Structures are given as structure tokens and as C-alpha cells.
Amino acid sequence: MKFWTLFSSLICFLILLILPQVYGGDIVHEDDKAPKQPGCDNSFVLVKVPTWVDGFEDVEYVGVGARFGPTLESKEKHANRTKLTLADPPDCCSPPRNKLTGEAILVYRGNCSFTTKANNAEDAGASAILIVNNSTELFKMVCETDADTDIRIPAIMLPNDAGATLENLLYNDSSVYLQLYSPKRPAVDVAEVFLWLMALGTILCASYWSAWNAREAAIERDKLSKDASDEMVAASGTGYSGFVDISTGSALLFVVIASGFLVMLYKLMSVWFIDVLVVLFCIGGAEGLQTCLVAFLSSFKWFEHAAVTIVKVPFFGAISCLAMAVSPLCIIFAVVWAVFRREAYAWIGQDILGIALILTVLQIVRVPNLKVGTVLLSCAFLYDIFWVFVSKYLFHESVMIVVARGDNSGEDGIPMLLKIPRMFDPWGGYSVIGFGDILLPGLVIAFSLRYDWLGNKKIRAGYFLWAICAYGFGLLITYVALNLMDGHGQPALLYIVPFTLGTLLTLGKKRRDLKNLWSRGEPDRPCTHVRLHSSQ
Structure with a gap:
């Protein structure tokens, strides 16, 4: 294997492993630490605040509702359009001097409690209070x-920049009207369905590619071993170097290496560090896209000659003419995505590069047997749970989710995610899945298909069908949990690993094939050469 293919693949493998989780944007925020009492037990919900200035539609702001006050309307058509006015005094810590007749009042945070401000605004005749954060x-x-929580007007918190804009408009004698409503997110969004299909399709393609390469390599070894001595067989086996097999030791090191990378991302999260990750992602994505395109085009007879014609390039070594022709296009594609990655349509390029990267890694990096696969997925299972849930108690926030969102980076999340925009969600945003949630189970699922093909097993009698069905069901349960828990981030491997591993281990034991699966990684093939060809 060429040095640069191996080098970029190892970079990609490290990048892919750091984020094995599914994240969903929080719309309803439950907080067990925030005190609750009668009249002060609302969930924290995001609130849309569309505005009209001098009769023309203007900016739509987003605020957050308070523990107290009435429940807001969920549909825009049911929300009343209300005039906005400034509080006098601005903090509303004493009864306003201006008597109101149903207007919403804009006040500033500080000097007294939120409930005091809301009670004073309600007593003055306000229909809502918008409190500007500092x-x-x-x-x-x-x-x-012991606060007076009998408050019958909604209280909304707005960020400082939104409050400053509204205050300037009111000081300039502009007429400002607004609506307050909190739309609910649909139980199931089409984006989640497409993301589920994308994850399964990626593993399916990668597994067949990996199994095809493994079978072709086995056929070549069988041809060489026919009429050959044991020494020649051994020599031919050691000469084959198309893959990188994961060992038990490297699977155990996964937790340490991946955790170190994740903490580094968490501590160094900034604009410049995101740029470094973007460069690494582009390198891996361009290499992955080139590998996938070369493999795909090589299957057509028009490109057969270019695929087998090799030229030597300084520093890069021997490269096929087809790879040389495809490489500039892949590099341009990755660079264009990097330049326009903040645009609304950039998710398409990110997904293409990401899928190509995963496909490439899954056909180069292999799990040699179920023992290594079990160790790897078990470590990933614990890693996922720790950095999504347990890390909250050590870092006061979920490290995994903070890194996935790209907090303090000025970016909408880091690029090591597959993402699809939520199509029917009033809050917009993206449904995303970490590369690790596809790659790590994909290594074991690809192993199951290689095992089936080498043993010439029929689809129902093999392990691949049941493994990929178990993966799909585990990922489906993840999305169900994501929606039941109001969009809070969920570790997908918490659900995927038990289903996938449990299915393979149970089937292997039931079929009395667990010993071969666990240690050898290959079925018994008494007449290997004939059987491999008959399965084609």
C-alpha cells in the first residue's frame, strides 16, 4: 500500500474515532438543578420573536421562556401581534412610570429578581415582558x-445584541410590533430517515467493497498455493499488504487515544483550531474521494488501461494514470467545500467527503476476528457513555456534545459529522451523526460479510444480514430516544453496540461457529479454491 494512502488513512481513522455519538439540538431544556415550585415549574423553551418595524417585517429573534408565567402559543397564527415599548425605569425594579395598555415591555436584567420585574410589568398593564440579558x-x-409566582404574562429572555437593536429602534421613535410563540418540533423529521438510510447505505457499500477485496485476495492466494510448497505459501501470505488489521492491543488503546484527542478538541476549541480540523478533513476527504472514484471507474473497460498504467511521481511514488487524473478534481472539490463551508448548501459537500472517507477507511482498516471487534466496540461503548454523560460531573458540561456543536469556535459544529438539514422543523438546524457511529460498527459488520463470503454462506445462513439489521435497529432506537428526551444529545453506541455485538455472539454460539468467529476470523474451507470461484 502506498505511503500516502496509509498515512492519510491513519489520520482519517483518528479523526473519525473522536466523535462516536448522535447529537440533537436542544429545544426544550429540562434542568433539575433549577428550583421548581408551584407557579414556577415551566420547561425552558426557546421562543420565536418576529418583529415589524414601521409596518414592515423585520428581524426574527430567538429568546428563552422563564420558569414562571403562562404557556406560550405554539403556532404563529394564534399569537397576538403586540406593540413594544421601553420600561421606565429600564430595569423595571420599581413600578413603571408609564402606564401601559397591553403593550410588551422591554427591560434590562439586574438590580432585582426576574419575578419582581414581571410582577411590576403586569401591574402596570403590560401583556408581556422581554428581559435583555447582559x-x-x-x-x-x-x-x-418565597417569590410571588402568580404571574399571568409571559416572560422572555433576549440576548444583549437583540435588546440593543430593539432599544435603538424605540429611541428613534420607530413603531415596533412583535409576536411571541414557541413552535414544537415534529416527532419525526424526514432528515432523520435520510440520515438513517445514509448510515446503513455507507456500511452496506463499504462491507461489499471490503468483502470483494478480501475474496479476490483469497483467490489469488489459493491460486499461488496450488502445486506450491509450504514455504512459498508463507511467502505469498506475508507479501500481501493491502489492509491494516486492528489488534487487540490497539483496540484497547482506542479509549486512551480517542479520549486524549477529544479533550484536546474541548480545551483548544477555537476558530484557528477548527481551521486545522478542516484542513485535516479535506486531506482525508480528498484521499477518500480519490480512492472511491478510482475503484469505481476501474470497473469500466474504458478506464482499464489507465488504471493499470503506473507512473512514478517524485515524493508520492508509483501512481496509476487514472489516480493522477482524478486527484486534482478531488482536491479542488475539497478546497471548494472548505471555502464555502459556511453556506447553507455546504452540507452536501461535507457528506460526500465524509462518506468517501468512511468507505476508504472501512476497506483499508479491518477487524481480523470477532474478538478484536468485541474489544473495540466494548471500549467505544464505554468511551461514548463516559464522554456524553459522566463528563458532565467532571467538566460541568458534556464534553462530547460541546465538541460536536463546536462551541466557542464560530462554526456550526466540527466537520467530522454527516448532516442533513431538518426539512420540516420550524427551528431549522441539522440532524447529525458522528463518523464513529458508522465506522466502528461498520468494521465489525464488514468482517461478518467477509466471513460469509469466504465460507460461501447464503445470505440468511450467514451473519452479515443479521448484523446490519441489528445495527439499523440500534440506530433507530437511538433516534427514538433522541426524540423522547426532547432533543438532548444521545450516545448512539449505547444502543448500537449491544444490538450488533449481541446478535453476532448469539448467532455464533447457536450455530456452534463462535470459535472460528472469535479467534480465526475465517470459516473452515476444505476446498478453498473451488468454493471461492463457485460463489462468484
């Missing part, structure tokens, strides 16, 4: 002990 973040408004 930073660009949204703060969860709770009730103090």
Missing part, C-alpha cells in the same frame, strides 16, 4: 424562594 447568551430565568 451578554449574548440566553440565561434561564428561575424563581427565588
Whole structure:
């Protein structure tokens, strides 16, 4: 295998492993630490605040509702359009001097409690209170002990920049009207269905590619071993170097290496560090796209000559003419994506590069037997749970989810994710899945298909069909859990690993084939050469 293919593949493998999780954007925020009491037990919901300035539609802001106050309308058509006015005094810590007749009032945070501001605004005749935070973040408004929580007007927190814009408009005597409503996210979005199909399709293609390469290699070894001595067989076996097999030791090191990379991402998360990740992703994506295109085009007779014609290139070594022709296109594609990655349509290029990267790694990096696959997935299972759930108690936030979102980076998440925009979600955003959630189970599923093909097993009598069905069911359960838990981030491997591994181990034991699966990684083939050809 060429040095650059191996080098880029190892980079990609490290990149892919750091984020094995599914993340969903939080719309309803439950918080067990925030105090609750009668009249102050609302969920923290995001609120849409569309505005009209001097009769023309203007900016739509996003705020967060308070623990107290009434429940907001979920549909825009049911929300009343209300005039906005400034509070006097601005903090509304004393009864406003201006008597109101149903207007929404804009006040600033500080000097007294949120419930005091809301009670004063309600007593003055306001229909809603918009409290401007002292930073660009949204703060969860709770009730103090023994507070008067009999508040019948909605209270919304707005970020500092939104409040400053609205205040300037009102100081300039502009007429500002607004609506307050909190639309609900649909139970199932089409994006999640497509993402589920994309993950299964990627593993399916990678498994067949890996199995095909393994069978062709086995046929070549069988041809060489026919009428050959044992020494020649051994020499031919050691000369074959098309793959990188994961060992038990390297599978155990997964937790340490991946955790170190994840903590580094968490601590160094910034604009410049995201740029470094983008460069690495482009290198791996371009290499993966080139490998996939060369393999695909080589299957057509028009490109057979270019695929087998080799030229030597300084520093890169021997490269086929087809690879040389395809490489510039792949590099251009990756660079164009990097330049326009903040555009709304950039997810298409990111998914293409990501899928090509996963396909390439899955056909180069292999699990040699079920023992290594079990160790690898078990380590990933614990890694996923720890960095999504347990890390909250050590770092006061979920490290995995913070890194996946790209907090403090100025980016909409890091690029090591497959993503699809939510098509029917009023809040927009993306449904995403970490590369690791496809790659890690995919290594074991690809192994199961190689095992089936080498043993000339029929589809139902083999292991691949049941393994990929178990993976699909586990991923489906992940999305169900994601929706049942109000969009909070979920570790997909928590659900995928038990289904996938449990299915393979149970079937292997039931069929009395677990010993071969566990240690050898190959079925018994008494007449290997004939059987391999008969399965084609």
C-alpha cells in the first residue's frame, strides 16, 4: 500500500474515532438543578420573536421562556401581534412610570429578581415582558424562594445584541410590533430517515467493497498455493499488504487515544483550531474521494488501461494514470467545500467527503476476528457513555456534545459529522451523526460479510444480514430516544453496540461457529479454491 494512502488513512481513522455519538439540538431544556415550585415549574423553551418595524417585517429573534408565567402559543397564527415599548425605569425594579395598555415591555436584567420585574410589568398593564440579558447568551430565568409566582404574562429572555437593536429602534421613535410563540418540533423529521438510510447505505457499500477485496485476495492466494510448497505459501501470505488489521492491543488503546484527542478538541476549541480540523478533513476527504472514484471507474473497460498504467511521481511514488487524473478534481472539490463551508448548501459537500472517507477507511482498516471487534466496540461503548454523560460531573458540561456543536469556535459544529438539514422543523438546524457511529460498527459488520463470503454462506445462513439489521435497529432506537428526551444529545453506541455485538455472539454460539468467529476470523474451507470461484 502506498505511503500516502496509509498515512492519510491513519489520520482519517483518528479523526473519525473522536466523535462516536448522535447529537440533537436542544429545544426544550429540562434542568433539575433549577428550583421548581408551584407557579414556577415551566420547561425552558426557546421562543420565536418576529418583529415589524414601521409596518414592515423585520428581524426574527430567538429568546428563552422563564420558569414562571403562562404557556406560550405554539403556532404563529394564534399569537397576538403586540406593540413594544421601553420600561421606565429600564430595569423595571420599581413600578413603571408609564402606564401601559397591553403593550410588551422591554427591560434590562439586574438590580432585582426576574419575578419582581414581571410582577411590576403586569401591574402596570403590560401583556408581556422581554428581559435583555447582559451578554449574548440566553440565561434561564428561575424563581427565588418565597417569590410571588402568580404571574399571568409571559416572560422572555433576549440576548444583549437583540435588546440593543430593539432599544435603538424605540429611541428613534420607530413603531415596533412583535409576536411571541414557541413552535414544537415534529416527532419525526424526514432528515432523520435520510440520515438513517445514509448510515446503513455507507456500511452496506463499504462491507461489499471490503468483502470483494478480501475474496479476490483469497483467490489469488489459493491460486499461488496450488502445486506450491509450504514455504512459498508463507511467502505469498506475508507479501500481501493491502489492509491494516486492528489488534487487540490497539483496540484497547482506542479509549486512551480517542479520549486524549477529544479533550484536546474541548480545551483548544477555537476558530484557528477548527481551521486545522478542516484542513485535516479535506486531506482525508480528498484521499477518500480519490480512492472511491478510482475503484469505481476501474470497473469500466474504458478506464482499464489507465488504471493499470503506473507512473512514478517524485515524493508520492508509483501512481496509476487514472489516480493522477482524478486527484486534482478531488482536491479542488475539497478546497471548494472548505471555502464555502459556511453556506447553507455546504452540507452536501461535507457528506460526500465524509462518506468517501468512511468507505476508504472501512476497506483499508479491518477487524481480523470477532474478538478484536468485541474489544473495540466494548471500549467505544464505554468511551461514548463516559464522554456524553459522566463528563458532565467532571467538566460541568458534556464534553462530547460541546465538541460536536463546536462551541466557542464560530462554526456550526466540527466537520467530522454527516448532516442533513431538518426539512420540516420550524427551528431549522441539522440532524447529525458522528463518523464513529458508522465506522466502528461498520468494521465489525464488514468482517461478518467477509466471513460469509469466504465460507460461501447464503445470505440468511450467514451473519452479515443479521448484523446490519441489528445495527439499523440500534440506530433507530437511538433516534427514538433522541426524540423522547426532547432533543438532548444521545450516545448512539449505547444502543448500537449491544444490538450488533449481541446478535453476532448469539448467532455464533447457536450455530456452534463462535470459535472460528472469535479467534480465526475465517470459516473452515476444505476446498478453498473451488468454493471461492463457485460463489462468484
